[in-house]
Amino acid sequence: MSTHLHAISPRAQDAVEIVDDQDRPLGVMPLAEARRQALFHRTVLVLVYDARGRVFLQKRARTKTLYPGRWDLSAAGPVLAGESCEDAALRGLRQELGIGGALLTRLGKAPACPETGYGFTTLFAAGACPGPLLPDPAEIEDGLFVDRDELDALAASFREMLTPTLVSFWERDMVFRPARPGRPDDDGAPGP
Numbered sequence: 307m308s309t310h311l312h313a314i315s316p317r318a319q320d321a322v323e324i325v326d327d328q329d330r331p332l333g334v335m336p337l338a339e340a341r342r343q344a345l346f347h348r349t350v351l352v353l354v355y356d357a358r359g360r361v362f363l364q365k366r367a368r369t370k371t372l373y374p375g376r377w378d379l380s381a382a383g384p385v386l387a388g389e390s391c392e393d394a395a396l397r398g399l400r401q402e403l404g405i406g407g408a409l410l411t412r413l414g415k416a417p418a419c420p421e422t423g424y425g426f427t428t429l430f431a432a433g434a435c436p437g438p439l440l441p442d443p444a445e446i447e448d449g450l451f452v453d454r455d456e457l458d459a460l461a462a463s464f465r466e467m468l469t470p471t472l473v474s475f476w477e478r479d480m481v482f483r484p485a486r487p488g489r490p491d492d493d494g495a496p497g498p
Contacts, residue, residue, distance in 0.1 A: 321387040322347040327418070329426045334387045341371060346418045348385035349425030350395045351378075351471060352410070353481065354403065355434045360451035361481055362439065364402070366469070367447045372423045375447065378469040379481070380432070381405075384425065391428045399432060404440030408432040413480055421470030429475055454482045480496070 320337045320426055340347050354362045362380040366373055381402045385394040388480045392410055399405040409432070416427040460468060461476050462485070468476075475481055 317335070319386075320384075322384050323387050325426065325473060327416075329418075337384050338371075344420070344424050346424050348391065348394075349422065349427045350385060350391050350398060351407075351427055351429050351475070352381040352395045352399055353413070353429070353431045354399070354405065354408075355431075355452045356378035357434055358451075358453070359434075359482070360450055360453045362403075362435070362451050362456070363457075363472075364441065364446040365448035367443070369444070373469045376469050377467055377472065379429075379472050379475070385428075392430070395428075395430045395432075402442050402445045403435075404442075405432065405435065414475070415480070416471060418472050420488060421474070429480060432495055435451075442489065457481060458472055 321334050322337045322340055323334055324332045324340055325348065326332055327346060329346070329348070335345075337347070356362070363377045364380060364382075366376055366378050368374045381395070381398040383394060383398040383402070385391055386397075389397070391412075395410055396406075396408065399408055410430040413429045413431055415429065416422055418424050418426045438448065457476060461473060465473060467488075472481075
C-alpha cells in the first residue's frame with residue numbers, strides 16, 4: 307500500500323489526518339486520496355432519536371463514495387484535519403440534518419477496517435431531536451425513524467442494505483443503549 311503523505315494546508319476543505327493502526331497522527335491529505343490509498347483516518351457517526359426513542363436512519367445518497375444507497379445511522383462523516391471528533395459530529399448534524407447546538411454523548415468507537423472505509427469511527431448520541439429534520443438531499447436520499455424491534459428485523463433480514471458500521475454498533479447493542487452522563491467512554495468491550 308502506498309503511503310505518500312502530501313503536504314497540504316490543514317484547512318483544505320476535505321483534508322483529513324492520516325493515522326496509524328493505533329490512531330496516532332501521521333500526516334494530512336485529501337479524504338479522496340486517503341480513501342483511494344486505503345489509509346487510516348477518523349470518522350464519526352451520530353445517533354438522533356425522536357420523542358418515542360426511535361433512532362433516525364438515513365439512506366445514503368447514491369452519489370456517496372462509500373456504501374451508496376445503504377441505510378446508515380443518523381449522521382456520518384469524516385473528521386477533518388485540525389477538527390475534534392465532537393466538532394465533526396456537530397458539523398455533520400448541521401450539514402446533513404439541519405440540527406444545531408446538540409449536546410453530544412460519546413458512546414464508543416469502532417476500529418478502522420475495510421468495512422468502515424478505514425476510518426476509526428467514534429459514535430455519539432445527540433439525544434431527542436427538538437424539531438423537524440432537514441436532510442440534505444446531496445447526502446441523504448431518504449430517512450426514517452425505527453425502534454429496536456424494527457432495527458433488529460432489518461439487521462436480521464436485510465443486512466446487505468445496511469452499512470457495516472451500523473451493523474457493528476447494532477451487534478454491540480449500542481444503538482439503543484441509553485446515554486448516561488458521567489459514564490466512562492465505552493472502550494469497545496462488550497457491555498454488561
